[in-house]
Amino acid sequence: MVVSVVMKAIVYIRVSSEEQVNGNGLERQLETVTSYCRQNGLQIVQTIKDEGKSASKGKHINGGELGKLLSAIRSGTYRKHALVIEYLDRLSRQGFEQTFAILSDLRKNEVELHEAKNNRVIRSLDDLGTGILTIVDAYQAKEYSAKLSERIGKAWRKKRENVIRGEALTRKCPAWLTVVPVLNENGKVETRKFQKNAEMVAVVQEMFDLAAQGVGSLNIFKKLNGRLHGLSRSWINTTLANRAVLGLYKSANGDLVQLYPQIVSQSVFDAARLAISARVRHNKKVRGGRYNSDRVDNLFSGLVYDITEGDPRPMHYQRVTKRGQVLSAEYLRTEQSGDGRKPHSIRYQCFEHEILSFLESANWKAIAGSTESDEYKHAVAQLEGVLGEIDKARRVIAHKTEAMEDPALDMATLKVFASQIAKAEAAIATLTEQKEALQTEVDTARAACEALYTPERLLELVRQADSSAAYDLRLRLKSEIAKRVSKIDMDFGKWQAVITLSNGFREFVLFQH
Numbered sequence: 001m002v003v004s005v006v007m008k009a010i011v012y013i014r015v016s017s018e019e020q021v022n023g024n025g026l027e028r029q030l031e032t033v034t035s036y037c038r039q040n041g042l043q044i045v046q047t048i049k050d051e052g053k054s055a056s057k058g059k060h061i062n063g064g065e066l067g068k069l070l071s072a073i074r075s076g077t078y079r080k081h082a083l084v085i086e087y088l089d090r091l092s093r094q095g096f097e098q099t100f101a102i103l104s105d106l107r108k109n110e111v112e113l114h115e116a117k118n119n120r121v122i123r124s125l126d127d128l129g130t131g132i133l134t135i136v137d138a139y140q141a142k143e144y145s146a147k148l149s150e151r152i153g154k155a156w157r158k159k160r161e162n163v164i165r166g167e168a169l170t171r172k173c174p175a176w177l178t179v180v181p182v183l184n185e186n187g188k189v190e191t192r193k194f195q196k197n198a199e200m201v202a203v204v205q206e207m208f209d210l211a212a213q214g215v216g217s218l219n220i221f222k223k224l225n226g227r228l229h230g231l232s233r234s235w236i237n238t239t240l241a242n243r244a245v246l247g248l249y250k251s252a253n254g255d256l257v258q259l260y261p262q263i264v265s266q267s268v269f270d271a272a273r274l275a276i277s278a279r280v281r282h283n284k285k286v287r288g289g290r291y292n293s294d295r296v297d298n299l300f301s302g303l304v305y306d307i308t309e310g311d312p313r314p315m316h317y318q319r320v321t322k323r324g325q326v327l328s329a330e331y332l333r334t335e336q337s338g339d340g341r342k343p344h345s346i347r348y349q350c351f352e353h354e355i356l357s358f359l360e361s362a363n364w365k366a367i368a369g370s371t372e373s374d375e376y377k378h379a380v381a382q383l384e385g386v387l388g389e390i391d392k393a394r395r396v397i398a399h400k401t402e403a404m405e406d407p408a409l410d411m412a413t414l415k416v417f418a419s420q421i422a423k424a425e426a427a428i429a430t431l432t433e434q435k436e437a438l439q440t441e442v443d444t445a446r447a448a449c450e451a452l453y454t455p456e457r458l459l460e461l462v463r464q465a466d467s468s469a470a471y472d473l474r475l476r477l478k479s480e481i482a483k484r485v486s487k488i489d490m491d492f493g494k495w496q497a498v499i500t501l502s503n504g505f506r507e508f509v510l511f512q513h
Contacts, residue, residue: 009042009082009114012069014050014060014090026051029086036116042082066091070102073109084114174244175231176200177260194261201263203227204245208264211240212271213479214301240272296474297330299352299481300488306334306344307489307498313337315490317348332490344492350511351497355488358499358509359455359481360462367505368452376503379441386438390431393424400424451483452503458484 013029026049037044048069053060061067072078083106085091091113092099103122106113113122173179173194180195203224210220217240221233228235239245246269249259298317305312313335320329332351334343400417403409409417461477489498497509 006041006043007080007082007112008045009037009084010069010078011037011044011047011084012050012066012090013047013086014053014064014066016053029090032086033084033116036114036119037084040114042084042114044084045081070105073111074105076109079110082112082114084116086115086117088115173260174239174242175235176204176263196261196263199227200229204239205264205268207236207240208245208268208272210475212268212275213475214275215475240276243269245269296478298332298348299474299478300332300355300485301478303482303485304332304351304488304490306492308344308492310337310339310341312489313341313343315344318345344490346490346492346511354509354511355497355499356462358507359484360459362455362507364452364455367501367507368503376442379438383435383438383442386431386435390428390435393428393431396424397421397428452501452505455484 011030011033013026013033015025015029030047034044036042048065050060050064050066053064053066061070069083073083088099091102103113107123114120115122176197177194178197179192182191182193206224207220210223211217215223217233217236220236221228224236243250243256244260245262245264246266247258247260247262248256250256297319301317302314304315306315315332315334318331318333320331330348331345332348333345336343400421404414404417458477458480461473461480464473484502486500486502486504489500490496491498495511497511499507499509501507
């Protein structure tokens with residue numbers, strides 16, 4: 001009696017994009033290869049899937065399940081098995097060389113390749129017919145991938161052009177936008193565009209302005225709650241990190257593409273993110289206590305240091321409470337150092353009164369013209385040096401280029417001159433990067449000095465900053481102070497504060513104790 005041996009089969013199916021993963025590509029392939037195995041007496045022992053893996057770029061082999069399968073085949077795990085696929089392009093779209101390499105591995109390790117849709121078995125490439133068909137299939141698969149990439153590229157370029165004209169690519173949009181239809185002359189929908197919700201745009205812009213000034217999400221929520229239309233505090237946190245306000249959309253592959261109308265400038269977005277980052281602890285939690293009420297309690301947060309002895313220690317605002325009841329006492333207290341140094345404190349109202357009195361009475365014109373900051377001088381000196389090096393390199397290039405025009409020069413000299421020109425050009429590229437960075441430093445330092453020439457806004461706010469001042473008024477005052485004051489060093493041995501302004505000018509304020 002003859003006992004027939006049923007060949008065991010491994011089924012491999014693949015789709016190459018997130019869109020196909022969400023469609024019916026895998027199900028269709030599985031149905032095709034399963035039917036083929038049933039009709040040809042193959043016993044399926046394993047089904048392997050690659051979802052969202054491109055064969056034209058080899059991602060299904062490098063990092064995909066097919067790569068693991070081929071490694072197992074090369075180790076001899078699947079000898080005398082059949083590998084069943086829908087089409088040859090499920091294995092490769094990288095041309096016939098790559099395809100032949102895979103087929104060669106299968107043949108060497110006694111694995112038959114079954115192409116279900118064409119009802120074809122590839123056991124060997126030695127016969128002319130199989131070789132020609134395989135080459136044609138591999139070539140067509142590669143050409144298909146190239147044309148598909150080209151079509152997708154053209155489609156996205158067209159979409160980007162449409163975005164520039166204001167067309168909406170999706171009906172999904174952030175809370176400050178809506179998608180509205182655009183009708184043609186026949187009254188039919190021709191396209192759709194994003195439309196700004198003026199009220200919500202103003203809310204989002206105010207959120208970023210407040211965040212850039214150091215206000216936490218809780219107090220932003222309190223301030224804007226009546227205008228958020230049910231949106232939560234977590235929405236505020238998410239939006240403050242969302243580059244959709246810059247008009248950007250994160251695509252499936254992680255790229256940022258311009259999609260929405262921009263409603264917040266890059267500088268304001270960066271300032272808000274910087275302020276938020278400055279309040280994050282090592283455990284990734286946002287530091288609390290800066291604005292713990294509807295009033296900006298501390299106008300000088302992050303500026304005041306205790307320099308009485310040893311290294312400077314930050315001073316923080318504290319309220320004295322008893323059994324949950326807030327007493328009238330409010331202090332600036334030295335942060336504990338852990339090294340045995342005594343912490344100090346001063347009544348906050350006294351401190352604020354004296355510092356604001358100095359800011360109001362200061363001769364700002366004299367202060368502004370008294371000196372340029374050390375940072376500004378240093379940055380200018382460095383910038384001048386770099387500009388000099390760039391000019392020197394350019395002169396080398398001009399001189400060597402002119403010299404190379406001499407027809408009497410031999411080849412060796414020409415090569416030396418060409419090398420010197422290339423070296424000078426590389427130096428210019430590096431120096432140009434340094435120049436741009438230094439120019440930014442100079443502009444920043446100059447802006448800090450220029451802030452001292454325009455104290456009118458500060459003085460206007462100082463004169464209104466009594467104990468009943470509104471939250472947003474004190475917030476603006478705090479922002480104006482931060483523009484002009486670099487730090488305030490408190491010496492409790494002398495009971496004096498040393499105010500260092502943005503241009504390096506220092507002034508002393510004495511306290512009674």
